[in-house]
Amino acid sequence: MIYKYERVSTKKQSVGRQEMILDKLRIAFDKAYTDKISGKGIDRPALNKLKLEVNEGDIIYCESISRLGRNVDDLRATCDYFKNKDVTVYFVKEGINTDGDGYKFILTILGAVAEMERENTVERVQQGVARCIETGTTKTGRWFGREEKIVEDLPKDFKKYYVKMINKELSKVEMAKLLGVGRATLYRWIKLYEKK
Incomplete structure (x- = not known):
């Protein structure tokens, strides 16, 4: 059996980009598994089902390493799980697979990069939220925080x-x-002012 595993971090996101890349392989996938959840943890519904369903000789395609996991230890554990079941995982973007042992070194380096990217993203979001709380507005000028x-x-x-x-x-x-704002902003200000 040939499977594909796709993951995005939130329910609002689309797997369209991953679909496009995997479709270019021109492979007739037997089944697709999709998670719409953060890659920081290993406990994901679709991934758990995939782990239970695969058998010896099966193949799994992922668009990239970061789709399977953003934590190096979890990524290695997941790949080891599949390898122990004689299942090969292909990472299209990186051009590597779990056939043989050479992938472990590359997996560790690229997994560390994915983990670092995730940590940087979290840090940037926290900084942005802190700035919004401090100034009371978002970058687009929308109100943020307590009225x-x-x-x-x-x-x-x-x-x-x-x-x-x-x-x-x-x-x-x-x-x-006179205030140099649009009517929508003015109406919002008036509403907030009158609430006070």
Whole structure:
């Protein structure tokens, strides 16, 4: 039997890119297994089913090493599991397979790189979240964090223009122009200000 295993980190992501690469092999796969879960752990539903189903002589194709795992130890353990069952795993992107023993060295190096990439991604996300909390906005200008902080960060002229707008001395369109924001942002600010 010839299997393919695909994995993406979240349910919102698509395996389309992996499908495209594996389709180029022109192999008639007997069965496909897909996980939509982080690769940091080894306990994944589709991978667990695949481990139970494979038999001696079967072949598994993965688009890349990082799809099978992003932790070097888990990656080695998974490959050893398949190898002990006489199942060969092919990693298309890296051009290696688990037939023989030479793959272990390459697997360790490339697995370490995948693990480092994952750690860097997590670190960048944490830094981005910290920045958003600190500034109260995301990179695109959307509000982030507690509303109290957001209300404190409204432009200094907001209250003055708000009073004029309430007294019908100023329209919302004019107020938005004076503050240099779009109407949607202004309406959001007004809503937050009035909540306070």
